[in-house]
Amino acid sequence: MESFMQFAEMGGYGGYVWPAFGIVLAVMLFMWIAGMRGWRKSEQVLASLRSSRRQREDISE
Amino acid sequence: MSMHYFANPTRFTRLAGRIQPWAGGLSAVLLAVGLYLALVAAPADYQQGDTVRIMFVHVPSAWMAMFCYSFLAVASAVALIWKHPLADLAAKASAPIGAGFTFLALVTGSLWGKPMWGTWWVWDARLTSVLILLFLYLGYMALWQAIEDSQKAAKAAAVLALVGAVNVPIIKFSVDWWNTLHQPASVLRMDGPAIHPSMLWPLLIMALAFQAYFVALLLARIRMELNLRRIRALRLAERAS
Numbered sequence: 001m002e003s004f005m006q007f008a009e010m011g012g013y014g015g016y017v018w019p020a021f022g023i024v025l026a027v028m029l030f031m032w033i034a035g036m037r038g039w040r041k042s043e044q045v046l047a048s049l050r051s052s053r054r055q056r057e058d059i060s061e
Numbered sequence: 062m063s064m065h066y067f068a069n070p071t072r073f074t075r076l077a078g079r080i081q082p083w084a085g086g087l088s089a090v091l092l093a094v095g096l097y098l099a100l101v102a103a104p105a106d107y108q109q110g111d112t113v114r115i116m117f118v119h120v121p122s123a124w125m126a127m128f129c130y131s132f133l134a135v136a137s138a139v140a141l142i143w144k145h146p147l148a149d150l151a152a153k154a155s156a157p158i159g160a161g162f163t164f165l166a167l168v169t170g171s172l173w174g175k176p177m178w179g180t181w182w183v184w185d186a187r188l189t190s191v192l193i194l195l196f197l198y199l200g201y202m203a204l205w206q207a208i209e210d211s212q213k214a215a216k217a218a219a220v221l222a223l224v225g226a227v228n229v230p231i232i233k234f235s236v237d238w239w240n241t242l243h244q245p246a247s248v249l250r251m252d253g254p255a256i257h258p259s260m261l262w263p264l265l266i267m268a269l270a271f272q273a274y275f276v277a278l279l280l281a282r283i284r285m286e287l288n289l290r291r292i293r294a295l296r297l298a299e300r301a302s
Binding site for chain 1: 096099100101105110111112114115118119158161164165168169172173175176274278281282284285288289291292296299
């Protein structure tokens with residue numbers, strides 16, 4: 001427990017070290033989720049547009 | 062193989078689909094190893110104590126900030142000169158990632174500067190030129206948003222990207238050209254790295270993790286931009302018919 005406290009304190013600089021690592025991981029995670037979500041959403045929209053187009057073409061034939 | 066081999070969007074999508082999961086997986090593994098080395102295994106610095114650990118996220122963020130902008134500028138040049146059909150999408154896709162890393166370089170630098178320099182911020186050459194880099198990214202992204210005609214937007218944004226590229230060498234050499242609180246280069250220097258292997262390895266592993274992250278996210282973002290372009294074309298065709 002004591003060694004964990006020592007680790008968390010970072011030699012008295014925990015207040016700087018942990019926020020630095022925290023914000024890097026948070027921003028990278030946010031950019032990742034936003035990017036992957038946007039890409040998947042675009043795949044879905046494109047697929048539905050293409051299938052509705054095909055359906056209309058089938059009907060008109 | 063010519064540059065235009067991958068200009069074919071279908072071929073690009075197929076290749077990107079294969080690379081993307083590997084780059085993402087590699088990034089996650091390297092990040093886990095790098096974080097362990099940075100926070101646990103690497104020694105504290107004899108002068109800076111544990112604040113030196115901030116280097117393991119600050120330096121890779123700053124490298125990525127510059128790398129993304131260089132990528133953006135080269136892709137913009139390729140788009141302007143050779144009219145490569147994917148180049149302006151690649152440039153557009155890289156901008157938010159670069160802006161994110163530039164923001165992180167500034168924030169982590171600030172968190173390192175406070176305990177070591179006694180201040181969150183100084184208006185010196187290195188810090189100011191990196192702040193300008195952030196504004197360049199934001200201006201580039203705003204330009205894409207502001208111009209409705211996407212071909213005109215691409216051209217205007219590419220010109221801005223190329224003009225802004227002058228800032229990249231200014232950032233790199235700012236620590237040599239001007240008096241600054243910021244320390245000079247320790248890794249990328251002519252006479253080899255001036256940093257102990259126990260700190261160099263975690264730094265390089267973190268940098269590789271960030272690079273792999275960039276590749277995976279960039280590919281997803283380019284595929285998204287390609288899809289959006291196809292969606293726009295389909296909708297236009299629908300309206301016309």
